[in-house]
Amino acid sequence: MDLLPLFHNLNGRRCVMVGGGSVALRKIRPLMEVGAKVEIIAPEINTAITELSEKHSLNLHPLTLHKRKFNNDDLEGAALVIAATDDKQINKQVSEQAQKLNIPVNVVDQPELCSVVFPSIVDRSPVQIAISSGGTAPVLARMLRTRLESLIPSxxxxxxxxxxxxxxxxxxxxxxxxxxxxxxxxxxxxxxxxxxxxxxxxxxxxxxxxxxxxxxxxxxSALGEVYLVGGGPGDPDLLTFRALRLMQKADIVLYDRLVSKEVLSLVRRDAELVYVGKTAGDHPVTQDNINEKLVEFAQQGNRVLRLKGGDPFIFGRGGEEIAHLADNGIPFQVVPGITAASGCASYAGIPLTHRDHAQSVRFITGHQKDHKYDLNWSELVAPDQTLVFYMGLNGLETICQQLMSYGMDSTTPAALIEKGTTTRQRVFIGDLDTLPNKVREGGAKAPTLIIVGSVVSLHDQLSWFKE
Ligand SMILES: C[S@@+](CC[C@H](N)C(=O)[O-])C[C@H]1O[C@@H](n2cnc3c(N)ncnc32)[C@H](O)[C@@H]1O
The missing domain is CATH 1.10.8 (Helicase, Ruva Protein; domain 3)
Structure with missing residues (x-):
């Protein structure tokens, strides 16, 4: 940050404006609005400024006009000085003299001579928003102002x-x-x-x-509340508005390993962060532990954000967590997130359904229990569907072999997407026969998602995200 934004109280204080043309007029108005006593010094003063000096308003101090050249003594006792002349020599003299006297000075359109700059202002007095580009891009600052004007109701x-x-x-x-x-x-x-x-x-x-x-x-009766929020697959732009609003509101945040650091950085700055990833060091936090913590924090009156990767209701155990809250009478709300299947498929250019390829899609856990799968393989090999395996990296080889042994063609296209939607995304494309080798050779690391079905063949044509 190069400049420190401050709001200046100029009520009843002397401000010197050197210059009497239309540029000066633009700066005089806001000074008068905040109750400054403005003195204009210029050999020529335009009619608009003269007329303004003749108007008397109860709330405003009248303008004082000095129709003459500037001299250094004019700055004694001023709270702010502005130079708005087209004479570069005079502007420089005003700036140097003001800085010698430690008086804030603004020289219109000459940022190098300024010790203070005028921001673009969104005025919802007493709320004011000042926007500055530090003199580098005033048009951009004005555009931002316009956007904020339309966002913030009067x-x-x-x-x-x-x-x-x-x-x-x-x-x-x-x-x-x-x-x-x-x-x-x-x-x-x-x-x-x-x-x-x-x-x-x-x-x-x-x-x-x-x-x-x-x-x-x-x-x-102060009882907190729990917000069960889906943080999406990684790209923070994929959060919902509601997720963001609750993230900004929470006092305590319990988050998982899959919540990206970019998403986490959007929670309220002073919120307490509690990591409850199941692989937390030597003392993994159990699901029961998490359920208890949620109840405990809410009973203390906190607004608790339970932030999960993807969608909380898809392989997220969100249902169990809110069931426990309901049993304990804790109010909660659930905010859906973009699940890994949607996020990864979109960012890999693989539509999950397609009129010519797949009429349905299945989300399947690729997690093995005691090194075995408890899946109905004969249903999974049915035609015209897309299979999406979550948590399947370790079992990839077995998944492909099982599908082939139940009759799926070995040339069925298959993809593995690593760290989907993030800048570190990698997409491995092959078929049931070749994919496991490609993934092993590429050294893919979790989190990864597997997509099986002829929709994968569309990746070549539809891929758009630069990895
Ligand atoms: C416990 S599940 C949680 C799923 C999450 N609730 C969702 O809706 O996406 C974790 C699995 O989600 C998948 N996953 C989540 N984020 C991912 C990402 N950015 N890229 C690839 N796979 C991801 C992986 O298969 C990972 O093993």
């Missing part, structure tokens, strides 16, 4: 005012900082903010008062 300003009105009361009534944070998050993300956005300010205020009055009752 009601945010009123929401902040409402919060300001209740701030002291809330502070006195809810003394615990964490509970206070949860209270405000609830206000800003729940039905009170919706009332504000739909222009029902009075109702919003009543509801906020009511919420505060009932706070003790709410606190007494």
């Amino acid at each position: 009601g945010y300003g009123y929401l902040a005012q409402l919060a300001g009105k209740f701030r002291q009361q809330v502070k006195e009534k809810i003394t615990d900082a964490n509970s206070r944070k949860a209270f405000w998050e609830d206000v800003f993300s729940g039905d009170i903010s919706e009332l504000v956005f739909s222009n029902k300010q009075g109702d919003a205020e009543n509801k906020l008062q009511e919420k505060l009055d009932n706070q003790y009752a709410e606190q007494a």
